[in-house]
Amino acid sequence: MHVASPKTAVPVELEQLAADCAAKSKRRAVWLRVGQLIDGFGDNACPDANIVFDAKQIHFVGGPPPAELLPAGQRKPDAELPQHTIMPCLIEAHAHMFLDGTIIDFAARQLGLQQDTNAMLAHARARWPRILASGVGAVRDAGDNRTVGLALAAEAKTMQNKLAASPWIDSPGAAIHHRGRYGAFMGEPIEDFSSAEQCVASRVDRGADRIKLLVSGVIDFEAGRVTTPPQMQAAEIATLVEAASRYGRQTFAHASGTEGIGHAIAGGVTSIEHGYFVTEDQLSRMRDAKIAWVPTLAPVQAQIDHANRLEWNAQVVGHLRRITETHQEMLRVGYRKGVDILAGSDGGSCGVPHGEGLLRELCHMEDAGIPTMGVLQGATGASARVLGFGERIGRLAAGYRGRMILTRHDPLKTVANLQKEKTVLFDGEVATDSRPVDANKH
Numbered sequence: 295m296h297v298a299s300p301k302t303a304v305p306v307e308l309e310q311l312a313a314d315c316a317a318k319s320k321r322r323a324v325w326l327r328v329g330q331l332i333d334g335f336g337d338n339a340c341p342d343a344n345i346v347f348d349a350k351q352i353h354f355v356g357g358p359p360p361a362e363l364l365p366a367g368q369r370k371p372d373a374e375l376p377q378h379t380i381m382p383c384l385i386e387a388h389a390h391m392f393l394d395g396t397i398i399d400f401a402a403r404q405l406g407l408q409q410d411t412n413a414m415l416a417h418a419r420a421r422w423p424r425i426l427a428s429g430v431g432a433v434r435d436a437g438d439n440r441t442v443g444l445a446l447a448a449e450a451k452t453m454q455n456k457l458a459a460s461p462w463i464d465s466p467g468a469a470i471h472h473r474g475r476y477g478a479f480m481g482e483p484i485e486d487f488s489s490a491e492q493c494v495a496s497r498v499d500r501g502a503d504r505i506k507l508l509v510s511g512v513i514d515f516e517a518g519r520v521t522t523p524p525q526m527q528a529a530e531i532a533t534l535v536e537a538a539s540r541y542g543r544q545t546f547a548h549a550s551g552t553e554g555i556g557h558a559i560a561g562g563v564t565s566i567e568h569g570y571f572v573t574e575d576q577l578s579r580m581r582d583a584k585i586a587w588v589p590t591l592a593p594v595q596a597q598i599d600h601a602n603r604l605e606w607n608a609q610v611v612g613h614l615r616r617i618t619e620t621h622q623e624m625l626r627v628g629y630r631k632g633v634d635i636l637a638g639s640d641g642g643s644c645g646v647p648h649g650e651g652l653l654r655e656l657c658h659m660e661d662a663g664i665p666t667m668g669v670l671q672g673a674t675g676a677s678a679r680v681l682g683f684g685e686r687i688g689r690l691a692a693g694y695r696g697r698m699i700l701t702r703h704d705p706l707k708t709v710a711n712l713q714k715e716k717t718v719l720f721d722g723e724v725a726t727d728s729r730p731v732d733a734n735k736h
């Protein structure tokens with residue numbers, strides 16, 4: 295394991311060097327030797343590793359590369375970075391691209407929702423460079439009924455297997471909910487159709503890559519629990535899951551509250567989103583049924599962090615802390631049991647900015663007690679394995695896309711190091727996040 299962060303390192307030099315390598319990678323294979331390589335799926339980092347890649351893909355990872363992969367006569371790496379770690383770009387498993395997470399105040403958020411679709415889409419497109427620079431290379435949009443996610447996903451598909459300038463994204467379009475129940479701001483009611491099957495068919499017709507189900511309501515922070523019964527029963531969920539699978543689509547279920555989570559598990563969804571108030575027994579069943587969990591700690595933590603502006607009193611803050619502590623404990627239990635725990639920040643929700651929000655979510659997962667490598671896997675290789683994206687991402691291995699984070703701040707010491715300056719190599723371009731080092735990770 296290498297020792298990161300020598301005081302003498304000058305990030306500007308790395309920037310230049312990375313830019314040179316990126317430019318070369320558009321013409322030929324580039325050979326980098328790094329102090330540490332995290333491949334996104336292995337349990338151990340690889341010290342003193344070599345990686346050979348071009349703008350399109352990675353060709354080799356490991357010891358000395360075979361000569362036939364290198365330009366004729368090349369015997370030395372194009373760059374040696376003994377103090378640096380390289381790892382795959384991060385995957386954001388849960389974000390709402392039509393929403394602006396920097397907006398805290400309720401009235402301003404309501405106003406934001408009144409924008410027309412073109413304005414929302416323009417804002418979302420404008421956020422890409424910052425999201426990419428934060429290290430996020432792919433997003434699973436978690437639903438909107440304004441077609442922003444679908445439009446971004448369609449744009450990404452035009453660049454599939456090509457050199458893209460922005461992260462990969464796919465989207466479910468409008469989430470499915472019941473008329474009059476939670477989720478009207480991001481979903482459309484199943485009652486618009488004569489059957490669950492027709493509802494799913496219509497989503498797929500509009501371009502949905504996945505099917506998002508709103509199975510429960512949300513946590514009532516003032517009550518400190520989910521106060522409404524689930525809006526979907528297990529049989530209905532199973533029908534929707536079955537219909538989705540006929541089109542080769544995964545399903546993901548917004549579910550908080552023990553009862554709703556139980557219905558989502560029994561219905562056989564691909565993943566449970568949020569999952570607040572999950573039980574130990576339910577975690578065992580999720581592991582056995584290979585249902586993943588995206589615990590989204592960030593939005594509840596944001597309520598605590600912004601309690602004053604949100605005018606939460608001491609009692610509500612007490613609820614929020616208790617809910618978070620219980621959730622953290624269930625995260626440890628789930629991890630121990632072998633549940634696939636994936637990193638998703640609920641970016642776009644109140645106080646959770648896109649890009650940065652995922653970096654915070656990783657810190658929350660680490661703070662909860664998930665081993666650092668487990669957190670990184672949940673944001674790279676495990677996420678890619680479970681969610682099956684339309685690009686070969688999430689791992690550093692031959693055949694995968696050359697979308698990588700290069701940093702002198704060892705992410706295995708703490709994932710908070712990913713919030714420090716770093717360089718993102720992405721399809722032959724570089725994106726640099728050179729914000730001043732911020733000791734405060736929230």
Ligand SMILES: [Zn+2]
Binds near residue numbers: 390436640
């Ligand atoms: Zn969400």
